[in-house]
Amino acid sequence: MKDGVDRRSRILTTAGELFAARGVQTTTVREIGDAVGVLSGSLYHYFDSKEEIVLEIVSAFIGELRDRSLSVAASTSEPVSCLRELFAATTDVLLAHQDACLIYQNDATCLNTWPGFRPLADQMREIHLIWAGVVEDGVEAGHIRVEVDPSLFAYLAIDSICDSLNWSRSVDGVGFATVANICTEVLLSGCLNQ
Amino acid sequence: MKDGVDRRSRILTTAGELFAARGVQTTTVREIGDAVGVLSGSLYHYFDSKEEIVLEIVSAFIGELRDRSLSVAASTSEPVSCLRELFAATTDVLLAHQDACLIYQNDATCLNTWPGFRPLADQMREIHLIWAGVVEDGVEAGHIRVEVDPSLFAYLAIDSICDSLNWSRSVDGVGFATVANICTEVLLSGCLNQ
DNA sequence: GTCTATATTGAGATAGAC
DNA sequence: GTCTATCTCAATATAGAC
Structure with missing residues (x-):
């Protein structure tokens, strides 16, 4: 209990930054300890393993993404609006x-x-199925082009939005939100009829 | 000199498969040796390091991609046709x-x-600039929507085609060529005017 | 050119004092 | 809860016989 935030959370945040910047396998527990300001051995007071740290970080993300996607799909019936809301x-x-x-x-x-x-x-597969289901409804309703394979479009959409993070760090002067919006517009208008 | 193909090439091919399937860092030189049918130490008769193996595999790919992209950009002046040919x-x-x-x-x-x-x-940056240049020409010619940032679209297009490889292995019954074609169509019609 | 054997290093993880 | 110290193991890479 320090710094206003407890150490366990600080470890998760700091480790997340390092893992994201240099990769999971390239980042050592010693580097994490250094960045947090603690010896590597002390990390094991909070976590059983390096793997556990990674999984806790990623599961918070995937869990929230799944919950939000489920609730969007449950609350919006019109396929194209639903797709837009999923984005x-x-x-x-x-x-x-x-x-x-x-x-x-x-x-x-x-x-x-x-x-x-x-x-x-x-x-993640669940999330993918949610998207694919919505796209399939859109195709059946005649709003989305039949050539667009629902499962494939789901991969394209999800991966593109995720990749926006990487791109927004390479294209200067454009924030992630803007990049994600452009992706959304291109992909949406690319899959719709007429 | 064996099997009709020389051993050096076999090492590259086999290592490539393993690296692609399980990741570079997860794959050990021992696994490569086993798969090739040789002890790990013998690999060092052909290569100075594991890193060198990886770089040789990847550079053949990137080099060819750069050459092909350059020649497409040089030979086709109309932006939209050129974009389609880049895909x-x-x-x-x-x-x-x-x-x-x-x-x-x-x-x-x-x-x-x-x-x-x-x-x-x-x-890779060169390749990205080739794409971005073509998109920029298309925007100036009025064929591509102005909201589409050329640099960003270049990332979106290149990464999507590359990702098609992963997706085609997950969506059953659809080969890579088909997946890549659908990506091409969605992204092209998503960026064009009207 | 391939083997046997081993050097070397660096990583994740642990034990126990404080 | 953090430190010191160290264990353990696995991985890359090397030396030298065959």
Whole structure:
């Protein structure tokens, strides 16, 4: 209990920044300790392993993304509006979990080799199915082009919004929110009829 | 000299598959040796380091992608046709370098920490500038919507085509070429005027 | 050119004093 | 709850015989 925020949270935040910037495997527990201002061994008072730190960061992100996506899909029946709201909700959640999203994106291959990541991979699949379902409804309602495979568009949309984080750090003068909005507009108008 | 193909090439191919499937850092030189049918130490007769193996695989991919993109941009003046041809050329190059592309995508954070990757990162920036230039021409010619930031669209397009590789392995019954084509159509019609 | 054997390093993690 | 000190292990890479 210090600094106004408890140490455990500080470790999660700091580790998240390092993991996002340099990758999970490249970041050592010693670097995390240094950045927090504590010896690496002391981290193990709060966490059982480095893996546990990563999973806690990423699960907060994926969990919230799933909950928000579910509630959007449940509350909006018109497919195209619903799709637009899914974009907005996703952008919103990413804003609050930028490091976690970067970790998930950039270290997916690594995370997928961890048995402890299974439940999170399942949640991501759930999110993907929510999007694909909405797109499918849109196709059936005649608003979305039939050539657009729902499952594929779901991947395209979700990954693009997540990638916006990376891009907004490379394109100067343009913030993440703006980048995400442009992605949304391009992808939406690219999938709609006429 | 064996199997009709020399061992050095076999090492590159096999290592590429492993790196693409499980990540660069997760794959050990012992696993590569096992897969090739040779002891890990013997790999060092052909390469100075594991890093060198990775860089050789990825540089073949990025080099070809750069050359093809340059020649497309040089030979086609009408922006929208040129953009369409960039999509096609990129899809084409990826088909021949699937593993390399997956490595580049999934281990970018790791590669970026290697000094030896610098020149390849520069080549990728070159490719990005080619795309952005073409999009900018399209905006000025009035064919592409002004809201579409050229640099951003370049990221969106290139990353989406590369990601198609991952997606085509998840969406069953749809090959990479089809996935890449749908991406191309959605992104093109999403950025064009009217 | 491939092997056996091993050097070397750096990482995650632990034990126990304070 | 943090430190000192260290264990353990796995990975890259090397030396030298065959």
